[in-house]
Amino acid sequence: MTQKHNLLEQLVPELAELFNQRYTILKHIREFQPIGRRNLSVSLNVPERMVRRETAFLKEAGFIDVKASGMVITVEGESLLEGLNDFVNQILGTYELESQMMEILNLKKVIVVPGDVDQEGLVLNEMGKAAAKYIRSIVKNDSVMAVTGGSSVGSVARALPKVGQLSDIVVIPARGGMGREVENQANTLSSIFAKKLGGQYRLLHVPDQLGAQAVETLLNEPDIRSIVDALKKTDILVYGIGRAEDMARRRNLSADRINNLERAGAVAEAFGYYFNEHGDIVYASSSIGLSIDELRHIPHSVGIAGGHQKAIAIAAVMRHWENSVLITDEGAAREVIKLGV
Numbered sequence: 487m488t489q490k491h492n493l494l495e496q497l498v499p500e501l502a503e504l505f506n507q508r509y510t511i512l513k514h515i516r517e518f519q520p521i522g523r524r525n526l527s528v529s530l531n532v533p534e535r536m537v538r539r540e541t542a543f544l545k546e547a548g549f550i551d552v553k554a555s556g557m558v559i560t561v562e563g564e565s566l567l568e569g570l571n572d573f574v575n576q577i578l579g580t581y582e583l584e585s586q587m588m589e590i591l592n593l594k595k596v597i598v599v600p601g602d603v604d605q606e607g608l609v610l611n612e613m614g615k616a617a618a619k620y621i622r623s624i625v626k627n628d629s630v631m632a633v634t635g636g637s638s639v640g641s642v643a644r645a646l647p648k649v650g651q652l653s654d655i656v657v658i659p660a661r662g663g664m665g666r667e668v669e670n671q672a673n674t675l676s677s678i679f680a681k682k683l684g685g686q687y688r689l690l691h692v693p694d695q696l697g698a699q700a701v702e703t704l705l706n707e708p709d710i711r712s713i714v715d716a717l718k719k720t721d722i723l724v725y726g727i728g729r730a731e732d733m734a735r736r737r738n739l740s741a742d743r744i745n746n747l748e749r750a751g752a753v754a755e756a757f758g759y760y761f762n763e764h765g766d767i768v769y770a771s772s773s774i775g776l777s778i779d780e781l782r783h784i785p786h787s788v789g790i791a792g793g794h795q796k797a798i799a800i801a802a803v804m805r806h807w808e809n810s811v812l813i814t815d816e817g818a819a820r821e822v823i824k825l826g827v
Contacts (some may be wrong), residue, residue, distance in 0.1 A: 507532075507540055511540050512566070515563075517611055519558040520557060520558050521556045522556045525556075526541075544772075548560060580819075584596045584597065591804040593811065595620075599616050600816050604792075604793035610637065610641045611641055613814065614641025614643075614742050615808075617641075617790050618642050621722065629655045629656075630655075630717075630721055630722070631656070632660040632722070632723050632724070632758070632776060632784075633724045634656075634674050634757060635674075637642055637670055637726070639725065640669065641712075643678040646682040654685070657676045657679040657711060657718055658676060658690065659676050659690040660723060660776050661690070661774065676688070676689065679724075689713075692773065713728055722784070723781065723787045727789055727803050728756070728791075730747055731801070735762075747760055754802040757778075764805065782807070786811070789807070790814075790817045791812075796818055798825065
């Protein structure tokens, strides 16, 4: 918490507590609407009588509506939450964290949302909304957007509002890869991004792990080659960052390969590349997509990752992509600053 927040609590502790309660309740209703009071009480781990009291106030103020199916947020409630963003960031000190992160990691922009996704899953939705808002500010009618898979990028796709005015935009998977979670595959997310933006999308139906000969053979296929050529025109990249060990297992790397990664000091993975804590690439999984040199020259690279457990991974990748924009949470930011990387 910032000095401002501490001073506020010293002067009017009941005001700070009440603000936190109502703000948190309103955010949860927006995320899980329609939701009943009992389920909201369980979700927030607070007494139901407190939820009943505060939701009665919110309803009287016109910020929520109570239907047979549960509580829902009103237009006025949405407007209130949007207007409170800057105030909450100032009180919680996220602006200060953003400045420190930009300096430590030498990034052109960092957006920090309150909370820690490792402790509260709802924070991932907030990161998705922040990233969607930023992407909406930079996307153009003729943009070529490349996206990776993963839950973080998935949160952005789900949070992106429907635009429908960018008919010339093209969204393409940044690399091949068909994992188990279909909803978070790059192909699936490419289609969601394109539909939300009103543009076109291309699919890259190739496995994540390929031998050199298989890669060469596939690159001779006209459809595959046309997608690879389109990727070279990418001006916006949206990607997630994972911990090396977690991603190696998710990508079904062999036990020997995982052991080699550990010996090489791999701590992070992004785009199929594995990085040590200094930001050096120690292994690259073979697939079809953007090369490391092409990734470096993309004008707008937007990384999304949060949680204190990913701090080392975030720092490692961002050392390599110094011009990138990072969307993260308070938990990761504070841990990166603590590490002093």
